[in-house]
Amino acid sequence: MSTSNLTAKYRPQTFSDVAGQDAIKAILSRAAATDKVAPAYLFSGTRGVGKTTIARIFAKALNCVNAPTAEPCNVCSNCKQITAGVAVDVIEIDGASNRGIDDARRLKEDIGYAPVECRYKVFIIDEAHMLTKEAFNALLKTLEEPPPRATFIMATTEPHKFPATIISRCQHYIYKMLSQSELVTHLENIMNMEELPFEPGALQIIAKRGAGSVRDSMSLLGQSLAMGTDVLREEDVRSFLGLAGQDVFFQLMAAMHSRDLVEVGMVLRQVLDQGLDLGFFLRELTNCWRNMFLLRQAGDAALPLLGFSGEEAVTWKEWAGKFEAAHIHACWQMTLDGQRKVMTSLEPALALELLLLNLTCLPDLINLEAVGSSGTGNGSTPPRPNPSGAGGSFGGQHGGGPGNTPRGGTPPYGGQRFNAPAQSAGVVPSAQQGGFPSRQNHVPNRQEHTAAIPSPSAGISVPPRADGQGKGTSVPEAGIVSEEPHLPPSARILASSPQVSRPRGARDWNGFLDFVNEHNGNSPVKAAQLRLNNGELQGDELVITCGTRMQCSQLSESPVLMALESLTKDYFGPTVEVTVKTGDIAVRKSDRQLKEEAEVHPGVTKIMEAFSAQLISVSPRKQ
Numbered sequence: 001m002s003t004s005n006l007t008a009k010y011r012p013q014t015f016s017d018v019a020g021q022d023a024i025k026a027i028l029s030r031a032a033a034t035d036k037v038a039p040a041y042l043f044s045g046t047r048g049v050g051k052t053t054i055a056r057i058f059a060k061a062l063n064c065v066n067a068p069t070a071e072p073c074n075v076c077s078n079c080k081q082i083t084a085g086v087a088v089d090v091i092e093i094d095g096a097s098n099r100g101i102d103d104a105r106r107l108k109e110d111i112g113y114a115p116v117e118c119r120y121k122v123f124i125i126d127e128a129h130m131l132t133k134e135a136f137n138a139l140l141k142t143l144e145e146p147p148p149r150a151t152f153i154m155a156t157t158e159p160h161k162f163p164a165t166i167i168s169r170c171q172h173y174i175y176k177m178l179s180q181s182e183l184v185t186h187l188e189n190i191m192n193m194e195e196l197p198f199e200p201g202a203l204q205i206i207a208k209r210g211a212g213s214v215r216d217s218m219s220l221l222g223q224s225l226a227m228g229t230d231v232l233r234e235e236d237v238r239s240f241l242g243l244a245g246q247d248v249f250f251q252l253m254a255a256m257h258s259r260d261l262v263e264v265g266m267v268l269r270q271v272l273d274q275g276l277d278l279g280f281f282l283r284e285l286t287n288c289w290r291n292m293f294l295l296r297q298a299g300d301a302a303l304p305l306l307g308f309s310g311e312e313a314v315t316w317k318e319w320a321g322k323f324e325a326a327h328i329h330a331c332w333q334m335t336l337d338g339q340r341k342v343m344t345s346l347e348p349a350l351a352l353e354l355l356l357l358n359l360t361c362l363p364d365l366i367n368l369e370a371v372g373s374s375g376t377g378n379g380s381t382p383p384r385p386n387p388s389g390a391g392g393s394f395g396g397q398h399g400g401g402p403g404n405t406p407r408g409g410t411p412p413y414g415g416q417r418f419n420a421p422a423q424s425a426g427v428v429p430s431a432q433q434g435g436f437p438s439r440q441n442h443v444p445n446r447q448e449h450t451a452a453i454p455s456p457s458a459g460i461s462v463p464p465r466a467d468g469q470g471k472g473t474s475v476p477e478a479g480i481v482s483e484e485p486h487l488p489p490s491a492r493i494l495a496s497s498p499q500v501s502r503p504r505g506a507r508d509w510n511g512f513l514d515f516v517n518e519h520n521g522n523s524p525v526k527a528a529q530l531r532l533n534n535g536e537l538q539g540d541e542l543v544i545t546c547g548t549r550m551q552c553s554q555l556s557e558s559p560v561l562m563a564l565e566s567l568t569k570d571y572f573g574p575t576v577e578v579t580v581k582t583g584d585i586a587v588r589k590s591d592r593q594l595k596e597e598a599e600v601h602p603g604v605t606k607i608m609e610a611f612s613a614q615l616i617s618v619s620p621r622k623q
Helices: 022-034 051-063 077-084 101-111 133-144 180-194 200-210 214-225 234-241 246-258 261-273 278-306 310-322 325-344 348-360 368-372 446-452 489-496 509-519 549-555 558-572 591-599 602-611
Strands: 040-044 090-094 121-126 150-156 171-174 534-538 541-546 577-582
Touching (some): 022 051, 040 051, 051 077, 051 090, 051 121, 051 150, 090 101, 101 121, 133 150, 180 200, 200 214, 200 234, 214 234, 246 278, 246 310, 246 348, 278 325, 278 348, 325 348, 509 558, 541 549, 549 558, 549 577, 558 577
Parallel strands (some): 040 150, 040 171, 090 121, 121 150, 541 577
Antiparallel strands (some): 534 541
């Protein structure tokens, strides 16, 4: 028994024998039965889906002795000659080797002759997209108005290479890839005709690897049968094709469930050592996550869709119950998205290992957005540490989130409300006890802003003063208004930002430059810019003398000057002001003025007279 050429041995000879393509078979069969034949046909689709086979069957149906008929008889001389490829009036042309304009011209000459033995003259051009532009142009008129009893059938896998003028003159039929169930049914028929026992799982794998192509599936089946085993087993097919078995995936799932990274690496090493196909391994892993997700969500209702046997269904349902549905869905999506990255990577093995480790550690991965967000109020994110020291911002160590605002309280300067400690409702926490609560990304509307204003009868907590007065005091519910009931927006910004601790000891210009260099951050004031100038503290005024007018203009700009004043107050004190001025800059005279002054200078005049010299140029003395 020969198993090397199952494709040719079991090539369909009637429309009913062809697997799939039901719509196209019905159209062409009806055209042959009613004798309504188009001048030209274009069959396009992936390899191995039956384009050339159906073209030959259609040619036999047109030229059968019993024509017009929907199916060829395969008994008459015409059908036998067409099947053997020796019919005079059915001409098959390879478009890859007969692609020039001379071949197209000979074809035009041949089509001018009437059929010799058959009813129709049929030209089947395989791989027609290989024809040159000149050859296509030579066929335009022939395709549009062919002679009677003549038709063209062009088959191609790349219809986008056809000129639009050619496609518009043809009936275009697109052949689809066969589904896995159709391929399995076709392979089962072949095995039954060969009278060979087989395991259903083996044909499932071959059909899946065939990827919708009948010819590829038949070729893989022939190679599998060539191993010479008595029964076509799933294990043998997986070993021959380099595919991982279900035990490998179950072992991988167990390692992922226990989050054993070493075991995951060992499973991957096993896959690599066996030389398995990484692309197909990822496809099957994606299918595993899909099966588990559907079983996790739909239960037994998903079994008809997945096509599992009884034992397989029980096993996969057990694995689906071990993972959370969200985890399975995320792994499914990550595996599907990672296939292209792994296969196009310069290091596919390392890329696959990274993907598997990410899937294993997925429940432990931290949501960076949740960590970076502030003021969530749910307590899931730890609060930032509070700055300490006399310059600390408002807020006590017992303060809670924004949702714990006491009734009748007022919002602090940073835009949030204070939290009163539970044990001392009327005491304001010290400024040294904690940091200011984080600002919320919330803009209050008019009603919220109005509701935040306390009534005269409500008790108002007074924030601590900068000088320490009023520390630990409270205002009773007597309608007394605090000394600082409201601050402008600029003061709120300063209050909400962490204050810089003032250095101790004597303060001078050089110390101020070091202070600016250390604390300015993204401020427009740079220490390198200030070092070009001179500064002096004169009482409550810091006088900065610039060497050039440009430097003075740069320091006098509004944003720079405001930042400079803020840094000055932080370093020298809140009462110190800043003054920027230009020093005494000598005005440079022009060369002409210098020359005129030199010509009337007594010393220069005396030298010129003594030596009969002439003054050519004058330049300033270099320091």
